[in-house]
Amino acid sequence: MSSEPTSEPTSEPTNEPTNDDDVRVARHDAVATVTLHRPERLNALSRPMVDRLRGALEALAADPTVRVVVLTGAGRGFCAGGDVGALAGDGAPSGGGGAAAADGLAATVRSCTRIVEILRAMPQPVIAAVNGPAAGAGMALACAADLRLASTTAIFTTAFVGVGQTGDYGLAWTLPRLVGAGRARELFLTARRVDAAEAAALGLVEEVCAPERLADRAAALAADLAARAPLTVAGIKASLDDAERSDLGTFLDREAERYEANARTADATEAARAYVEKRPPVFRGR
Numbered sequence: 106m107s108s109e110p111t112s113e114p115t116s117e118p119t120n121e122p123t124n125d126d127d128v129r130v131a132r133h134d135a136v137a138t139v140t141l142h143r144p145e146r147l148n149a150l151s152r153p154m155v156d157r158l159r160g161a162l163e164a165l166a167a168d169p170t171v172r173v174v175v176l177t178g179a180g181r182g183f184c185a186g187g188d189v190g191a192l193a194g195d196g197a198p199s200g201g202g203g204a205a206a207a208d209g210l211a212a213t214v215r216s217c218t219r220i221v222e223i224l225r226a227m228p229q230p231v232i233a234a235v236n237g238p239a240a241g242a243g244m245a246l247a248c249a250a251d252l253r254l255a256s257t258t259a260i261f262t263t264a265f266v267g268v269g270q271t272g273d274y275g276l277a278w279t280l281p282r283l284v285g286a287g288r289a290r291e292l293f294l295t296a297r298r299v300d301a302a303e304a305a306a307l308g309l310v311e312e313v314c315a316p317e318r319l320a321d322r323a324a325a326l327a328a329d330l331a332a333r334a335p336l337t338v339a340g341i342k343a344s345l346d347d348a349e350r351s352d353l354g355t356f357l358d359r360e361a362e363r364y365e366a367n368a369r370t371a372d373a374t375e376a377a378r379a380y381v382e383k384r385p386p387v388f389r390g391r
Contacts (some may be wrong), residue, residue, distance in 0.1 A: 128157040129179075130165070135172035135331040136324070137165050137229075144180025147238055148219060150187050151330055155217045162220060165225035169390055172331040172338070174227070175323050176250060177234040178243075185262055186241025214273050221275040224249040225346060228339035230330050234323040236316065240264040248283060250282030251342065253310040254326065256319045259301040267296045282349060334372035334388045 106142035107252075129140045139161055165171050178184055224231050224246070233250035241264035247253050263280070265272040272293065281289040284307045292299070301313045314322050330338065340363050347359050367373055372388045379386035 107202035127151070127154045127162050130161050132171075133324070134328075135170060136175065136327040137168075137171045137173070138175040138177065139165070140177055140179050141184050142179040144182065146174040147182030148178040148180070149185045150242055152217075154282065155220065159217075159220050159223065162223045162227065165229065166223060168260075171229055172333075172335045172390075174229050174231045175234055175327050176224075176231060176246065177320075177323070178236055181234075181258065182237040182243075183235045183239040183259065184243025184246055185238055186243050211299070218274050221245065221249045221279075228335070228342065230338060230342060230358065231329055232323055232330075234319055235259040235261075235310065236319055238262075239263075241268075241270075242274045242276075245276035248276060248279040248309075249274070252326070254312050254314065254319060254323050255301040255304055255310040256316040257301050257313060257315075258316050259310070261299045261304055263293045264297050265296065266294060283307075332388075334370070334376055334386070335390045336370050336372055337367055337376075340367045343350070 127141070127143045129142045131138045131140070139158070141150075141158070142153070143149060143151070143154065162174075189312055209299050230251040230252065233247040233253045235247050235253060235255040237256065237258050238260045240260075240262045244263060245260050247261070263272065264274060265276075277289070277293065280292065283289075284292070288307060299307070299309065301310065304310045305313050312322070344356075344360055344363055347356050351359065370389050372386075375386050375388060
Protein backbone atom coordinates (compact mmCIF):
# COMPACT_ATOMS: atom_id res chain seq x y z
CA MET A 106 0.00 0.00 0.00
CA SER A 107 1.18 3.50 -0.80
CA SER A 108 0.75 6.70 1.12
CA GLU A 109 -2.57 8.48 0.74
CA PRO A 110 -3.15 11.34 -1.69
CA THR A 111 -2.85 14.70 -0.03
CA SER A 112 -6.05 16.00 -1.64
CA GLU A 113 -9.38 14.47 -0.69
CA PRO A 114 -10.68 12.64 -3.76
CA THR A 115 -14.19 12.29 -5.09
CA SER A 116 -15.87 12.07 -8.45
CA GLU A 117 -17.88 15.23 -9.01
CA PRO A 118 -16.38 18.18 -10.89
CA THR A 119 -15.96 21.29 -8.80
CA ASN A 120 -17.40 24.68 -9.68
CA GLU A 121 -14.32 26.79 -8.97
CA PRO A 122 -13.16 29.08 -11.77
CA THR A 123 -10.23 27.60 -13.63
CA ASN A 124 -7.77 28.81 -16.21
CA ASP A 125 -8.45 28.09 -19.86
CA ASP A 126 -5.24 26.08 -19.99
CA ASP A 127 -6.22 23.51 -17.35
CA VAL A 128 -6.62 21.03 -20.22
CA ARG A 129 -3.62 21.20 -22.50
CA VAL A 130 -3.21 19.42 -25.82
CA ALA A 131 0.21 18.98 -27.42
CA ARG A 132 0.97 17.30 -30.74
CA HIS A 133 4.07 15.37 -31.76
CA ASP A 134 3.68 13.85 -35.20
CA ALA A 135 0.53 11.68 -35.06
CA VAL A 136 0.41 11.53 -31.26
CA ALA A 137 -1.68 13.96 -29.20
CA THR A 138 -0.99 14.30 -25.48
CA VAL A 139 -3.82 15.63 -23.33
CA THR A 140 -2.60 16.91 -19.97
CA LEU A 141 -4.90 17.72 -17.08
CA HIS A 142 -3.20 20.84 -15.80
CA ARG A 143 -4.32 21.85 -12.35
CA PRO A 144 -1.34 20.54 -10.42
CA GLU A 145 -1.99 22.52 -7.25
CA ARG A 146 -5.19 20.45 -6.79
CA LEU A 147 -3.80 17.14 -8.09
CA ASN A 148 -5.69 17.95 -11.30
CA ALA A 149 -9.11 17.69 -9.65
CA LEU A 150 -11.88 18.33 -12.15
CA SER A 151 -13.79 21.60 -12.20
CA ARG A 152 -16.98 21.91 -14.22
CA PRO A 153 -15.38 24.14 -16.88
CA MET A 154 -12.41 21.75 -16.95
CA VAL A 155 -14.73 18.82 -17.69
CA ASP A 156 -16.28 20.77 -20.55
CA ARG A 157 -12.86 21.59 -21.96
CA LEU A 158 -11.70 17.98 -21.66
CA ARG A 159 -14.81 16.74 -23.43
CA GLY A 160 -14.33 19.29 -26.21
CA ALA A 161 -10.65 18.43 -26.62
CA LEU A 162 -11.38 14.72 -26.87
CA GLU A 163 -14.21 15.25 -29.36
CA ALA A 164 -11.89 17.32 -31.56
CA LEU A 165 -9.12 14.71 -31.43
CA ALA A 166 -11.55 11.86 -32.16
CA ALA A 167 -12.61 13.65 -35.35
CA ASP A 168 -9.06 14.45 -36.49
CA PRO A 169 -7.75 11.82 -38.96
CA THR A 170 -4.18 13.07 -38.52
CA VAL A 171 -4.22 11.94 -34.88
CA ARG A 172 -3.46 8.25 -34.50
CA VAL A 173 -2.88 7.90 -30.75
CA VAL A 174 -3.94 9.89 -27.69
CA VAL A 175 -2.03 9.98 -24.40
CA LEU A 176 -3.91 11.17 -21.30
CA THR A 177 -1.88 12.27 -18.28
CA GLY A 178 -1.73 14.77 -15.42
CA ALA A 179 0.58 17.66 -14.59
CA GLY A 180 2.76 17.63 -11.50
CA ARG A 181 2.59 14.75 -9.05
CA GLY A 182 -1.01 13.68 -9.65
CA PHE A 183 -3.03 12.12 -12.44
CA CYS A 184 -6.48 13.24 -11.33
CA ALA A 185 -7.91 13.37 -7.80
CA GLY A 186 -11.49 13.39 -9.08
CA GLY A 187 -13.38 16.40 -7.74
CA ASP A 188 -13.17 18.29 -4.46
CA VAL A 189 -15.13 17.13 -1.43
CA GLY A 190 -15.99 20.75 -0.59
CA ALA A 191 -18.23 20.94 -3.65
CA LEU A 192 -20.29 18.06 -2.30
CA ALA A 193 -20.59 19.17 1.30
CA GLY A 194 -24.22 20.24 0.95
CA ASP A 195 -26.51 17.60 -0.51
CA GLY A 196 -24.38 16.00 -3.16
CA ALA A 197 -25.11 18.57 -5.81
CA PRO A 198 -21.99 19.85 -7.61
CA SER A 199 -22.68 23.39 -6.39
CA GLY A 200 -23.46 22.37 -2.82
CA GLY A 201 -26.50 24.11 -1.40
CA GLY A 202 -29.30 22.99 0.83
CA GLY A 203 -32.14 20.55 0.41
CA ALA A 204 -33.16 18.07 -2.22
CA ALA A 205 -34.32 20.81 -4.57
CA ALA A 206 -30.72 21.79 -5.19
CA ALA A 207 -30.09 18.37 -6.66
CA ASP A 208 -32.85 18.67 -9.28
CA GLY A 209 -31.37 17.95 -12.67
CA LEU A 210 -28.20 16.51 -11.18
CA ALA A 211 -28.54 13.28 -13.14
CA ALA A 212 -28.53 15.22 -16.39
CA THR A 213 -25.50 17.21 -15.28
CA VAL A 214 -23.59 14.07 -14.33
CA ARG A 215 -24.54 12.41 -17.61
CA SER A 216 -23.22 15.39 -19.53
CA CYS A 217 -19.90 15.05 -17.72
CA THR A 218 -19.66 11.28 -18.15
CA ARG A 219 -20.03 11.59 -21.92
CA ILE A 220 -16.23 11.81 -21.71
CA VAL A 221 -16.05 8.08 -20.98
CA GLU A 222 -18.07 7.24 -24.08
CA ILE A 223 -15.76 9.39 -26.18
CA LEU A 224 -12.66 7.66 -24.81
CA ARG A 225 -14.13 4.24 -25.55
CA ALA A 226 -15.56 5.07 -28.98
CA MET A 227 -12.86 7.28 -30.49
CA PRO A 228 -10.97 5.45 -33.26
CA GLN A 229 -7.58 6.24 -31.78
CA PRO A 230 -6.17 4.07 -28.98
CA VAL A 231 -5.91 5.99 -25.70
CA ILE A 232 -2.99 5.48 -23.32
CA ALA A 233 -3.43 6.67 -19.74
CA ALA A 234 -0.03 7.63 -18.28
CA VAL A 235 -0.91 7.59 -14.59
CA ASN A 236 1.76 9.67 -12.88
CA GLY A 237 0.30 9.84 -9.37
CA PRO A 238 -2.99 9.62 -7.46
CA ALA A 239 -5.99 8.58 -9.56
CA ALA A 240 -9.12 8.78 -7.43
CA GLY A 241 -12.85 8.64 -8.14
CA ALA A 242 -13.39 10.15 -11.57
CA GLY A 243 -9.62 10.15 -12.07
CA MET A 244 -9.47 6.39 -11.65
CA ALA A 245 -12.48 6.12 -13.97
CA LEU A 246 -10.73 8.12 -16.69
CA ALA A 247 -7.72 5.80 -16.46
CA CYS A 248 -9.93 2.72 -16.63
CA ALA A 249 -11.74 4.07 -19.70
CA ALA A 250 -8.46 4.24 -21.62
CA ASP A 251 -7.33 1.37 -23.81
CA LEU A 252 -3.98 0.94 -22.05
CA ARG A 253 -2.64 2.11 -18.70
CA LEU A 254 0.98 2.81 -17.80
CA ALA A 255 1.64 3.72 -14.17
CA SER A 256 4.45 5.43 -12.36
CA THR A 257 5.60 3.74 -9.16
CA THR A 258 4.07 6.76 -7.41
CA ALA A 259 0.58 6.03 -8.77
CA ILE A 260 -2.23 5.36 -6.30
CA PHE A 261 -5.69 4.16 -7.28
CA THR A 262 -8.86 4.45 -5.21
CA THR A 263 -12.53 4.35 -6.17
CA ALA A 264 -13.09 6.90 -3.36
CA PHE A 265 -16.86 7.17 -3.80
CA VAL A 266 -18.12 5.41 -0.69
CA GLY A 267 -15.86 7.51 1.53
CA VAL A 268 -17.60 10.71 0.44
CA GLY A 269 -21.14 9.34 0.36
CA GLN A 270 -21.40 8.91 -3.41
CA THR A 271 -22.47 5.89 -5.45
CA GLY A 272 -20.03 6.46 -8.30
CA ASP A 273 -19.95 7.88 -11.80
CA TYR A 274 -17.83 8.16 -14.94
CA GLY A 275 -18.60 4.52 -15.71
CA LEU A 276 -16.13 3.05 -13.25
CA ALA A 277 -18.57 0.34 -12.16
CA TRP A 278 -18.71 -0.70 -15.83
CA THR A 279 -15.01 -0.55 -16.70
CA LEU A 280 -13.41 -1.75 -13.46
CA PRO A 281 -14.94 -5.27 -13.37
CA ARG A 282 -13.78 -5.80 -16.94
CA LEU A 283 -10.21 -5.13 -15.84
CA VAL A 284 -9.98 -6.82 -12.44
CA GLY A 285 -13.03 -9.09 -12.24
CA ALA A 286 -16.39 -8.66 -10.55
CA GLY A 287 -15.39 -9.71 -7.03
CA ARG A 288 -12.31 -7.51 -6.84
CA ALA A 289 -14.19 -4.56 -8.32
CA ARG A 290 -16.85 -4.90 -5.61
CA GLU A 291 -14.17 -5.00 -2.94
CA LEU A 292 -12.46 -1.88 -4.30
CA PHE A 293 -15.76 -0.03 -4.56
CA LEU A 294 -17.07 -0.97 -1.13
CA THR A 295 -13.83 -0.35 0.78
CA ALA A 296 -12.36 2.49 -1.32
CA ARG A 297 -8.95 1.30 -0.18
CA ARG A 298 -5.86 2.64 -1.88
CA VAL A 299 -4.01 0.43 -4.34
CA ASP A 300 -0.40 1.18 -5.16
CA ALA A 301 1.18 0.66 -8.58
CA ALA A 302 2.63 -2.76 -7.84
CA GLU A 303 -0.71 -4.14 -6.69
CA ALA A 304 -2.46 -2.44 -9.60
CA ALA A 305 -0.22 -4.37 -11.99
CA ALA A 306 -0.83 -7.62 -10.13
CA LEU A 307 -4.59 -7.07 -10.34
CA GLY A 308 -4.49 -6.30 -14.07
CA LEU A 309 -5.55 -2.72 -13.47
CA VAL A 310 -2.46 -1.42 -15.30
CA GLU A 311 -0.37 -3.02 -18.03
CA GLU A 312 3.03 -1.68 -16.99
CA VAL A 313 4.76 0.12 -14.12
CA CYS A 314 7.90 2.22 -14.48
CA ALA A 315 9.93 4.77 -12.57
CA PRO A 316 8.46 8.29 -12.45
CA GLU A 317 11.25 9.75 -14.55
CA ARG A 318 10.62 7.15 -17.29
CA LEU A 319 6.83 7.36 -17.52
CA ALA A 320 6.57 10.12 -20.14
CA ASP A 321 9.22 8.55 -22.37
CA ARG A 322 7.67 5.09 -22.05
CA ALA A 323 4.23 6.43 -22.93
CA ALA A 324 5.69 8.31 -25.89
CA ALA A 325 7.48 5.19 -27.14
CA LEU A 326 4.34 3.06 -26.88
CA ALA A 327 2.30 5.78 -28.57
CA ALA A 328 4.82 6.03 -31.41
CA ASP A 329 4.70 2.27 -31.89
CA LEU A 330 0.90 2.29 -32.10
CA ALA A 331 0.91 5.34 -34.37
CA ALA A 332 3.09 3.45 -36.84
CA ARG A 333 0.36 0.85 -37.35
CA ALA A 334 -2.39 1.09 -39.97
CA PRO A 335 -4.84 3.51 -38.32
CA LEU A 336 -8.00 2.03 -39.87
CA THR A 337 -6.93 -1.44 -38.75
CA VAL A 338 -6.20 -0.19 -35.23
CA ALA A 339 -9.58 1.53 -35.12
CA GLY A 340 -11.24 -1.69 -36.29
CA ILE A 341 -9.49 -3.74 -33.61
CA LYS A 342 -10.57 -1.26 -30.94
CA ALA A 343 -14.16 -1.39 -32.21
CA SER A 344 -14.14 -5.19 -32.21
CA LEU A 345 -12.85 -5.34 -28.64
CA ASP A 346 -15.57 -2.90 -27.60
CA ASP A 347 -18.25 -4.94 -29.41
CA ALA A 348 -17.04 -8.10 -27.68
CA GLU A 349 -17.81 -6.59 -24.28
CA ARG A 350 -21.42 -5.79 -25.16
CA SER A 351 -22.65 -8.25 -27.81
CA ASP A 352 -23.78 -11.85 -27.77
CA LEU A 353 -21.49 -14.20 -29.69
CA GLY A 354 -23.56 -14.40 -32.85
CA THR A 355 -23.98 -10.65 -33.15
CA PHE A 356 -20.28 -10.16 -32.47
CA LEU A 357 -19.23 -12.69 -35.13
CA ASP A 358 -21.45 -10.96 -37.71
CA ARG A 359 -19.89 -7.58 -36.95
CA GLU A 360 -16.40 -9.09 -36.85
CA ALA A 361 -16.85 -10.53 -40.36
CA GLU A 362 -18.22 -7.24 -41.71
CA ARG A 363 -15.36 -5.31 -40.14
CA TYR A 364 -12.83 -7.81 -41.55
CA GLU A 365 -14.19 -7.32 -45.06
CA ALA A 366 -14.24 -3.54 -44.77
CA ASN A 367 -10.65 -3.46 -43.52
CA ALA A 368 -9.47 -5.88 -46.22
CA ARG A 369 -10.67 -3.40 -48.84
CA THR A 370 -8.51 -0.55 -47.50
CA ALA A 371 -5.36 0.63 -49.25
CA ASP A 372 -3.47 0.25 -45.97
CA ALA A 373 -4.28 -3.47 -45.81
CA THR A 374 -2.89 -3.90 -49.31
CA GLU A 375 0.17 -1.87 -48.38
CA ALA A 376 0.76 -4.04 -45.29
CA ALA A 377 0.72 -7.21 -47.37
CA ARG A 378 3.01 -5.77 -50.04
CA ALA A 379 5.45 -4.43 -47.48
CA TYR A 380 5.60 -7.84 -45.80
CA VAL A 381 6.34 -9.61 -49.09
CA GLU A 382 8.87 -6.98 -50.14
CA LYS A 383 10.50 -7.01 -46.70
CA ARG A 384 10.26 -3.25 -46.17
CA PRO A 385 8.56 -0.98 -43.63
CA PRO A 386 4.97 -0.20 -44.63
CA VAL A 387 3.77 3.34 -45.23
CA PHE A 388 0.22 3.77 -43.98
CA ARG A 389 -1.96 6.65 -45.12
CA GLY A 390 -5.17 5.97 -43.30
CA ARG A 391 -7.22 4.96 -46.30
